[in-house]
Amino acid sequence: MNAAVAPATPHSTHSAERGLLRFITAGSVDDGKSTLIGRLLFDSKGIFADQLDAMSRAKHKRTVGDTIDLSLLTDGLEAEREQGITIDVAYRYFATPKRKFIIADTPGHEQYTRNMVTGASTADAVIILIDVSKVKLGDDGSVELLIQTKRHSTIAHLLQIEHVVVAVNKMDLVNYDQTVYDRIVAAYQEFAATLGLKDIKPIPLSALAGDNVVTASDKLSWYTGPTLIALLESLSVYDESHDEPLRFPVQLVARHAGHEANDFRGYMGRIEAGKVSVGDKLTVQPGGQSATVKDIVTLDGSLATAVVGQSITLLLEEHVDISRGDMLVSADRPATLLKNVVADVCWLSEEPLDMRRKYWLKHTTRQVSAKVTGVETLLDINTQEKRPATGLALNDIARIRLTVQQPLAADAYDEIRTTGAFILIDEVTHQTVAAGMIRLD
Structure with a gap:
């Protein structure tokens, strides 16, 4: 028999930092994630003529007149088009002369946070979209960011995504006002500091109008940084x-x-x-x-x-x-053998955690029976405070303790992502109920 497996492409090295970049778009509902990706593909000539024709003839349009609905490039499900929201994670591939890209368009609705976790798990960078029209700007100088902006930023931090691009979108709705942009960026950077996110790259743009996505805009002349595509082309993806x-x-x-x-x-x-x-x-x-x-x-x-x-x-x-x-x-640097596991998890199931039940824990190619023995703390997305908890519900992020029937050879997630990650599977329904990141005390 043939004993070989087809070799995959090795990860990038220092000499080829501008290789493949995997990134996701994240944010709240209707922040313009799908439209932004459509604009990136359209303006960079990353779509085919038949796709353009299909978009032009699409029955469900969310634009005025004959303007093409760019979000249809990623909203592939009929339900997505009918409801005007993104449900599934859609992957798109495109390239510029400087780099190849894989984009994951992730849902913004809280109900589909689990889909966002899936898309983010392999990403090198995340674009957090912030809709200027939805951010509450107080007369006293206060700025209130949306809860999903905070939720997705928290997940990006937990998953250790290296680069965070903060795209302040729909600048056309505030007449490209720099003051509004500066206030939002300052508020986000303050929140990011509480998370521990460091590599923050803010950028103003309008995905619908195409301002500052692929080409620079005179309307944003006060902004002296790169366009979004130029920024993505410059990000380092060296894999240590x-x-x-x-x-x-x-x-x-x-x-x-x-x-x-x-x-x-x-x-x-x-x-x-x-x-x-x-x-x-x-x-x-x-x-x-x-x-x-x-x-x-x-x-x-x-x-x-x-x-x-x-x-x-x-x-x-x-x-x-x-x-x-x-x-x-x-032999000289083995993994840690664990029978008791401490991990941060995002609960992905509509069925709450049942401490009396056993789950399957899937870690790399190993699957073992596991039992949650305790919920240490539940993370409050809004305040970043950790409070005691006894259970987990859909989209909760918490630190838990598990025992496994057979030992796992694992590493801390912040040391080696692949051997520090796992999923929990319901033994009865075979549904994935949680995604976890191992922490070694």
């Missing part, structure tokens, strides 16, 4: 996981039919952190056995070294007991 210890979750054990003289046994999977070379000393977790890399196999032949992001088959010198769900790690 090359320098991290090896993390190789085993997806499949590959063997031939069993009648050949050469007893082939390979371990297939994707390198989630670090790198591996022939001759490296590894540890199998959670079992603890030692192993030595004999060969690294791909569809294109054997490799001397493979790096994070590549899908490979590892052959080992020793005959050891390894199954799907085990993890091969650097």
Whole structure:
């Protein structure tokens, strides 16, 4: 049998910082997220003629006259068009001469916060859209940001998204007033400081009118920074996981039919952190056995070294007991074995947490039975205060404790995202009920 897995493209390095950028748009309902993406695609020539024709003939239009509804580029579901809201996460691909992009258009409605978490989990950057017409500006100088702006910013922080672009949208509705923009940006930066967000890049624009999205606008002459597309092109996406210890979750054990003289046994999977070379000393977790890399196999032949992001088959010198769900790690830098887990979670289910029930915990390729033993604190999105709680409801963000039936080889989420993340699955309905980030005390 074929023992190789097709190699994936390795993550970017310092010499190729302007490679692929994954980013999401987030914010409240009708902040203009879908329209902004449509404008990016339209003005950067990132759509095809047949898409443009389909948009022009779309039955459900949210614009006046013959103006094209750019949001239809991402609102693909019929229900989205009928209701005028984004429900599902829509992914779009486009490129400029300087960079390739994958955009995730995420819903703004609180009901679909779980969809936003899904889109944000693999993002390098987030665009937080703020609709100037919805922000309450008090005569006393106060500024009240929308709750979803705070919620999505909090999730971006929890998921450790590197770059946060604050796009103050619909500037045309306030006659491109710099004072309004400055007040909103100051209020957001004050809120971001309470979260611990540091890399904040504010930008004024109008997605509908196209001001400052791909081309600069005379109406925003007081703004001296880059356009949105120029800003996205400049963001660094160097992945430091090359320098991290090896993390190789085993997806499949590959063997031939069993009648050949050469007893082939390979371990297939994707390198989630670090790198591996022939001759490296590894540890199998959670079992603890030692192993030595004999060969690294791909569809294109054997490799001397493979790096994070590549899908490979590892052959080992020793005959050891390894199954799907085990993890091969650097012998000198193993993962932490956990039976009791502390994690921050976003509750994604309409059914509240039931402390009496067991859930499946899915971590990399491993799935184990788990039980929530306690809710330590519930995060108040508005004030960022943490208060005691006994349960979890839809969209709640909290720190919890779990026990797992079999040990997990895990890392802190802020150290290695892939091996620090998990989901909880309802044993009966098989629905994903929570997304979690492991914290090591």
